[in-house]
Amino acid sequence: MDADLLVPFGDGDGDGSPLYCVHSASGSAYTYLPMSGMLDGRRVVGIEAPGYDSDDLPPTDLRTLADRYARVVADDCGTSEACLLGWSMGGSVAYAMAWRLRAMGIAVPLVVLVDALMHHTEAVPATREILTRFAINLAREGGGGQVEDRVVAELRAWPADAPVTQAWPLLRRGGLIPEEFDADTLNRRFEVFRRNVHALHRYAPEPGYPGRLLVIDGEDSVHGHQRWTDVAQNVRAVTVPGDHFSLWRGAGMAALVEQVREALREACPAAQKVRA
Missing domain, CATH: 1.10.40 (Ribonucleotide Reductase Protein R1; domain 1)
Known part of the structure; x- marks a missing residue:
């Protein structure tokens, strides 16, 4: 069942929109576990790739994967809103999911892309x-x-x-x-x-996304030639200490969590949720 792809983190019961965190290329969502308890009690749910802990396998088309995840989120969120976050490949999947959720009538107040490079202009690696x-x-x-x-x-x-x-x-x-x-x-x-x-290498992000994007990059990470500002209309970009992996620890994690927490408070506060 596709619902098995969801990995709930903690017992968050805050009033804000739930935050769904999409796996990287590894397929694991557990990168996000330490962050989940630092977001004001907000419900945080990881999305794990098919095959990571099962006999299934993910498709090699990112849009197909995003369609599948969007349906799972729509069934799970129980509200008319869902926020998204993705690190590395997960950023591109979250971006593609946001388009699909909006088309389904679900508002997406915020999409957070963490160190998420676009690779569609590069050949698929050997x-x-x-x-x-x-x-x-x-x-x-x-x-x-x-x-x-x-x-x-x-x-x-x-x-x-x-x-x-x-x-x-x-x-x-x-x-x-x-x-x-x-x-x-x-x-x-x-x-x-x-x-x-x-x-990931075959996915060209759909241009013109109108919703709110927070792009977080590691100060020591490799930066690609393309920027999310090239495909989205409402982008705020920040950097945090660390590289692609170390930003999830120490000073990088502290700065990342603060950026995400403040962006969530602004985009979908508990008292009066702001719709995308």
Whole structure:
């Protein structure tokens, strides 16, 4: 059931519109768990990718994925409003969802895009690049430090025409894969990641979005050539300490939460909700 893709965080019972947080390419929504308890009691719900913890798999078309998630949110929110947040790939999915929810008659007072680059002008990466990104994400989303050079070094021994299963012992040898992840789990989660990367690179954001967007970038993150101001009409952009991964910890997390909290208070306060 698609409702199983929702991951409720905490027991938020505030009056403001619920905040739905979309997974990154990894498929996991648990990045958002620490933030969820810092938003004035607001209900926060993660959206997990099909296949992350099931036998399903996500489509390689981001619009199809956004359609599916929008229907799940519409069924779940129980109100006429829903706010959205997405980090990395999740930002593009949240943006696409906002269009669909508005078309369904559900107001979207706020969309928050966290370090979300647009990749539609780039070719879909080769398997080696996707595997490298997967390993880096696996290590750094788990709280690891800078591992990029170590991942590249270990994968030099992986032939590009070999099955990805032959990469797992190399990465495990380098201490880059958690011991509790068996080969089946790694194979499934890599396939989820691969499909999500393909979907992201094939998605050109629909231009002209009229609703409120808050764009949060890490000060040390890589910045793309395209900006969300190129496709949306009402954008406020801010930066917080950290890079693509470390902004979810320490000073970066504190600044990010403050920006999100204030934007939610302004866009959809409990006393008088402002509609998109």
